[in-house]
Amino acid sequence: xxxxxQTPKFQVLKTGxxxxxxxxxxxxxxxxxxxxxxxxxxxxxxxxxxSEGTTDKGEVPNGYNVSRLNKREFSLRLESAxxxxxxxxxxxxxxxxxxxxxxxxxxxxx
Amino acid sequence: xxxxxxxxxxxxxxEGAIASLNCTYSDRVSQSFFWYRQYSGKSxxxxxxxxxxxDKEDGRFTAQLNKASQYVSLxxxxxxxxxxxxxxxxxxxxxxxxxxxxxxxxxxxx
Numbered sequence: 001x002x003x004x005x006q007t008p009k010f011q012v013l014k015t016g017x018x019x020x021x022x023x024x025x026x027x028x029x030x031x032x033x034x035x036x037x038x039x040x041x042x043x044x045x046x047x048x049x050x051s052e053g054t055t056d057k058g059e060v061p062n063g064y065n066v067s068r069l070n071k072r073e074f075s076l077r078l079e080s081a082x083x084x085x086x087x088x089x090x091x092x093x094x095x096x097x098x099x100x101x102x103x104x105x106x107x108x109x110x
Numbered sequence: 111x112x113x114x115x116x117x118x119x120x121x122x123x124x125e126g127a128i129a130s131l132n133c134t135y136s137d138r139v140s141q142s143f144f145w146y147r148q149y150s151g152k153s154x155x156x157x158x159x160x161x162x163x164x165d166k167e168d169g170r171f172t173a174q175l176n177k178a179s180q181y182v183s184l185x186x187x188x189x190x191x192x193x194x195x196x197x198x199x200x201x202x203x204x205x206x207x208x209x210x211x212x213x214x215x216x217x218x219x220x
Binding site: 033041042044045048050056090098099100101102103104 | 211212
C-alpha cells in the first residue's frame with residue numbers, strides 16, 4: 001500500500017517548456033488535490049477533483065490544467081512554464097475530512 | 111487578515127518539555143481542523159484531526175479546539191528532538207476547500 005505517489009521528484013524546465021506532473025493513489029479515495037507550497041505562503045490549492053470525472057479550480061489555477069484520468073490518477077500540466085511556477089508541488093487525496101499527501105515534486109523554471 | 115494564522119516561530123523548547131502551538135482562524139463556519147507535521151524537504155503528515163470543542167488526545171499529542179474563540183492548539187508532551195519540524199494548521203468549512211496556515215517551526219533542544 002504505497003498511499004499517494006508522485007513523479008517526478010525533481011524537474012528543471014526552461015521558460016516556455018511544458019510538462020505533466022503525475023499523481024496516483026491506491027487508497028480508493030474519491031477526492032484528489034493539487035497544491036503548491038512556496039516559502040512564507042503556505043500551501044495553496046491549484047485544482048481539486050471531488051470525484052472521477054470532475055475537476056474544479058482552486059485559489060491559484062492560472063497557468064495550470066488538470067486531468068482526472070480515473071479514480072486513481074490526477075495529473076497536473078504546465079503548458080508554458082514560467083519562473084513564477086518554481087515551487088514544490090504536492091498532490092493529496094482525501095478520505096472523510098482528512099487529506100494525505102504525496103512526497104512532492106520540486107520544480108525549478110529558469 | 112489571513113484566514114488561518116500561526117506564529118512562524120521558531121518556537122524553542124527543551125527536551126522533555128511541553129510544546130504549545132497555536133492557530134487562529136477567521137471563518138466562523140469552519141467545521142474541521144487538522145494539524146500536520148512537515149519535516150524539512152518532506153511532505154505534510156497528518157498527526158491530529160479535531161471536529162468538536164474540547165480536547166482530543168493521541169499519545170503525546172493533544173489537540174484543543176475552542177470554536178467560540180476561533181482557535182485550535184496542539185500540545186506536544188515530553189518533546190523530543192525528533193519532534194523538531196514545522197507544524198501546519200489546516201481548517202475546512204465543510205466544502206472541498208482547505209485553508210492552511212503558513213506553519214510554526216518547532217525546535218526541540220537536546
